[in-house]
Amino acid sequence: MLSEETYADYVRLYADSMLRIAVNYCRQRTDAEDIVQEAFLKLYETDTEFTDAEHIKRWLIRVTINACKNHLSSAWLRRMRPMGFQELALTLDQAVDTNPAWYEAYGEASALFQAVCSLPERYRSVVHLYYYESYSVREIAQILQKKETTIQTRLMRARKMLKQHLKGAWQDEPER
Numbered sequence: 001m002l003s004e005e006t007y008a009d010y011v012r013l014y015a016d017s018m019l020r021i022a023v024n025y026c027r028q029r030t031d032a033e034d035i036v037q038e039a040f041l042k043l044y045e046t047d048t049e050f051t052d053a054e055h056i057k058r059w060l061i062r063v064t065i066n067a068c069k070n071h072l073s074s075a076w077l078r079r080m081r082p083m084g085f086q087e088l089a090l091t092l093d094q095a096v097d098t099n100p101a102w103y104e105a106y107g108e109a110s111a112l113f114q115a116v117c118s119l120p121e122r123y124r125s126v127v128h129l130y131y132y133e134s135y136s137v138r139e140i141a142q143i144l145q146k147k148e149t150t151i152q153t154r155l156m157r158a159r160k161m162l163k164q165h166l167k168g169a170w171q172d173e174p175e176r
């Protein structure tokens with residue numbers, strides 16, 4: 001079991017990242033916050049032997065993703081209406097920490113952000129882990145427990161969908 005000081009350090013280090021992942025899946029900040037709390041509670045209670053901080057981060061991502069999937073498959077949630085893009089953007093805006101790279105990618109490229117949000121979950125999660133969390137294809141495959149070729153294919157398809165979506169959005173803009 002982790003000491004309280006070490007545990008608090010991990011919460012400070014990884015809470016923002018876990019919250020972004022959970023919001024990416026759930027699209028509801030309140031649900032995402034509950035899921036992140038649940039993931040950190042599991043970290044506090046686990047007897048798993050971790051090799052380093054990166055191992056803990058990967059473990060937390062896996063636990064967070066599993067909790068999100070469990071939440072999304074609940075009967076109660078299936079009766080709720082999904083959030084619109086504007087509400088999602090506001091929710092994610094509140095979840096942004098002071099990481100300049102993530103903020104610039106979100107704040108300055110809203111068309112791209114909207115396109116990423118419109119992707120199906122299987123592609124959105126891979127894009128998020130690859131571009132926003134800077135994981136390699138191999139690391140994403142380990143986290144999501146998929147084959148590397150599956151992750152490469154999802155990235156390729158997501159890029160193709162984003163290109164089509166953004167190409168259409170830019171063609172709709174009036175000429176200046």
